[in-house]
Amino acid sequence: MLGSARSDMRDKVQNVAVIGAQWGDEGKGKIVDLLCESFDVVARYQGGHNAGHTVKFEDKHFALRLIPSGIIHPDKLCLLGNGMVIDPDALLSEIESLRAAGLTVGENLLISDSAHCILPYHKALDLAREQAAGVAKIGTTGRGIGPAYEAKVGRYGIRIADLVDPAVLRQKIEFTCAERNAVLSGVYKSATFDPNKLYEDYLRYGEILGPRITNGTVWINEQIRAKKRVMFEGAQGTMLDIDHGTYPFVTSSNTVVGGVCTGLGVAPKHIHTVVGVGKAYTTRVGGGAFPTELNDAHGEHLRKRGNEFGTVTGRPRRTGWLDLPVLRTSAILNGLDELALTKLDVLDEFDEIRVCTSYKVRGETWNTFPAFAVAHDDYQPEYRTFKGWQTSTAGVTSYDDLPQAARDYVKFIEDETETKATIISTGPRREETILR
Numbered sequence: 442m443l444g445s446a447r448s449d450m451r452d453k454v455q456n457v458a459v460i461g462a463q464w465g466d467e468g469k470g471k472i473v474d475l476l477c478e479s480f481d482v483v484a485r486y487q488g489g490h491n492a493g494h495t496v497k498f499e500d501k502h503f504a505l506r507l508i509p510s511g512i513i514h515p516d517k518l519c520l521l522g523n524g525m526v527i528d529p530d531a532l533l534s535e536i537e538s539l540r541a542a543g544l545t546v547g548e549n550l551l552i553s554d555s556a557h558c559i560l561p562y563h564k565a566l567d568l569a570r571e572q573a574a575g576v577a578k579i580g581t582t583g584r585g586i587g588p589a590y591e592a593k594v595g596r597y598g599i600r601i602a603d604l605v606d607p608a609v610l611r612q613k614i615e616f617t618c619a620e621r622n623a624v625l626s627g628v629y630k631s632a633t634f635d636p637n638k639l640y641e642d643y644l645r646y647g648e649i650l651g652p653r654i655t656n657g658t659v660w661i662n663e664q665i666r667a668k669k670r671v672m673f674e675g676a677q678g679t680m681l682d683i684d685h686g687t688y689p690f691v692t693s694s695n696t697v698v699g700g701v702c703t704g705l706g707v708a709p710k711h712i713h714t715v716v717g718v719g720k721a722y723t724t725r726v727g728g729g730a731f732p733t734e735l736n737d738a739h740g741e742h743l744r745k746r747g748n749e750f751g752t753v754t755g756r757p758r759r760t761g762w763l764d765l766p767v768l769r770t771s772a773i774l775n776g777l778d779e780l781a782l783t784k785l786d787v788l789d790e791f792d793e794i795r796v797c798t799s800y801k802v803r804g805e806t807w808n809t810f811p812a813f814a815v816a817h818d819d820y821q822p823e824y825r826t827f828k829g830w831q832t833s834t835a836g837v838t839s840y841d842d843l844p845q846a847a848r849d850y851v852k853f854i855e856d857e858t859e860t861k862a863t864i865i866s867t868g869p870r871r872e873e874t875i876l877r
């Protein structure tokens with residue numbers, strides 16, 4: 442199996458972080474699933490059900506949003522970390538659909554008591570703000586992610602632990618709901634929420650999820666101490682990081698590897714290898730800077746051939762050429778040890794493939810992403826053009842079987858990012874992978 446082909450990873454390191462190196466949707470689900478076999482625990486450290494990936498396994502498709510893909514393997518333990526924001530209703534639906542597909546979801550799933558809850562008024566605020574913002578809207582997934590993180594940082598959020606503490610839950614819901622209702626009705630002229638109904642609903646979620654709730658930090662550190670192998674599963678991507686991404690067109694959490702430390706309570710010394718997942722081209726969903734975007738037939742070809750439509754919202758993704766300054770920035774921010782290069786086969790039919798190698802900003806050359814220049818839109822991507830290979834690489838499993846032009850393309854990316862592409866994906870299935 443491919444997982445055991447990665448047994449070298451097992452010998453060398455205990456814990457691995459898998460991080461999106463671009464704007465999300467890089468194919469992390471497949472890579473996590475591929476590497477999963479040699480790990481005991483898969484833990485998520487940020488985000489919520491704004492994430493979404495489909496894992497194909499034994500001719501079944503599993504749609505995952507909150508739960509790490511380790512859940513598909515019965516012997517893996519999965520943790521939803523304290524850095525996440527969890528909509529209990531969405532979590533229960535996901536558990537139900539996985540069970541309906543024949544999977545066991547029980548003691549193999551743990552939820553950190555310090556993770557925060559998404560409430561319906563968070564979702565309503567997310568949608569109302571987006572609508573009010575007009576053309577300046579972020580293009581969020583509309584799941585209430587931003588408002589839930591705001592509540593956390595504002596120190597009035599409702600934590601998972603509160604779901605099993607009725608007195609605290611009631612008091613917190615009454616306080617926050619009154620305040621959020623005032624904003625919803627006063628500012629946005631939107632419908633308000635009944636705190637009693639929310640209390641009843643969230644108390645019920647607590648009753649159902651109660652046995653799954655634990656002190657996630659203590660638990661994961663016990664696993665690490667017991668030499669269990671942990672995979673830290675990132676959601677979204679580096680350029681959507683709240684601090685380091687294309688702010689304000691970002692998500693509200695730290696998607697970079699630093700988020701593992703705070704979002705799980707794991708010390709940096711326990712993160713032994715960082716794998717960045719990046720597509721052979723670039724996509725993003727929602728608004729914000731995308732300098733290599735293609736609004737032409739090439740972009741349409743990438744969208745169709747790459748099936749670039751959101752798993753959560755179904756939105757068509759914006760598509761463009763590979764952006765090396767983005768990948769270099771990602772390599773720096775995450776200390777990437779390895780690159781998993783996905784969807785190489787999507788480029789098969791192009792006669793020419795362009796790659797953004799740097800930016801010209803106010804007369805200076807920038808090799809990393811020029812975030813400071815985005816607001817003024819005064820940057821110029823500089824490209825290098827490669828000859829396309831115009832041969833099918835779909836399903837190729839050996840590097841030597843790739844056409845020379847494809848190998849040149851991969852080599853150029855490796856050289857420019859100073860990161861080896863140890864995994865190259867040539868199709869959605871597990872087997873359609875080159876391991877090096």
Ligand code: IMP
Pocket residue numbers: 464465466491492493579580581582583584585586587676677681690691692693726727728
């Ligand atoms: P939010 O996370 O729903 O607040 O959305 C903020 C931004 O992040 C929007 O541009 C979304 O399209 C983007 N985003 C959130 N989750 C994902 C993801 O899983 N893949 C790609 N983009 C995402």
